[in-house]
Amino acid sequence: MNVEASPLFDVATPFDLAMQERDAGALFVVNHSGGKDSQAMLIEVLRYVPAAQILVVHATLGEAEWPGALEHAQAQAEAAGCPFVVAQAVKTFFEMVEHRFKVRPGPNSPCWPSASNRQCTSDLKRGPIQREVRRYAKERGLLRIVGCMGLRAAESPRRAKASPWQLNADQSVAGRTWHEWLPIHDLSTPDVLRIVADASQELHPAYAMGNERLSCVFCIMASANDLRNGALHNPELYAKYVEIEKRTGYTMHMSRKSLEELTGVPA
Structure with a gap:
């Protein structure tokens, strides 16, 4: 992770901006799937942000996600002294698929999510996470939030184009500011594995089975x-x-x- 400010015209890096939010007392929300990138991200964020300013959130997908993913995320959070919250949608993945098939059974309306229609992400992950974060922040009077995601540029051309730091305008309302940060965006897979190994932590067992990634x-x-x-x-x-x-x-x-x-x- 680059921890130095850019010397060119004193332009602040995403890391600089994140540290400004830290110093202003922001809540850092680490989205943790139970996978290697989430695990490495939490390790990195903890290097610079006090555990008291971190909330770890896992959006559970129930039976659709790898067994033990929730418990793996929770164990890492609790070992670090970070509060842990489970976000759960009102519908399951399979209920979503079956409903889409029922109401739109035609050949041009596939019932499964797709790359262009990531309803599994929006309805089952992002929405429930934002709901839980808003509740948690409101209960504690927190008005500055930094959402942290473990997306990496090396994973896909689309993710390579993602901005490592941006304002979440939809969630920045009523005096609340909400930014999105990609703390490990520039890291490679070997970097991620090294970070986890150097912290003397184990990966989710699915990786030992040969998995490259972990979620559903x-x-x-x-x-x-x-x-x-x-x-x-x-x-x-x-x-x-x-x-x-x-x-x-x-x-x-x-x-x-x-x-x-x-x-x-x-x-």
Whole structure:
């Protein structure tokens, strides 16, 4: 992480701006999926921000997420002395999919989320997290918030274009300022693994099984490798996804290939 201000025209870096918010007493909200990037991000944020100014939030996806992801995030937060909150949507992932199929069954309205319609992110993660953060901040009279996410430029061209620091205008209301910060945006995967190892922490067990990333067991953008791991280690959940694909006639993956094609694992 770059901790020095840019010498060119004294332009403040995202890190500088984050530290200004820290000194102003802002609440730093670490969004923790249970994955390696979230884990490394919390380690890094704790290097510069007191635990008393940090709230760790996990948006649970219930049975759709890797078993133990919530507990892994919670254990790291509690070990660091940070409060931990679980954000949960009023509907489940499968209820969302089934409802979309019921109300829009036509061939041009897939019931699964897609890269262009990330309803799983907006409805099941971002919305519930913001709700819990607003509640937590209101109870404590906090009017400055910095939302921290573990997105990295190396993950995709889209994420490479993401701004490491920006104002969340939608949530900056009623005297409250809310910024979004990507503390590990410029780090590589080896950097992330080194940070976790240097902190003498273990990754979620799914990585030892061979997973490259961790969130939903069957993500619409997951690699075939991760989908296969998910199928082999979560057979009942896999069968549920395959059944919905066959019943609705829609494939869940952005490749438009069925899970059985991608994994080579029969349900």
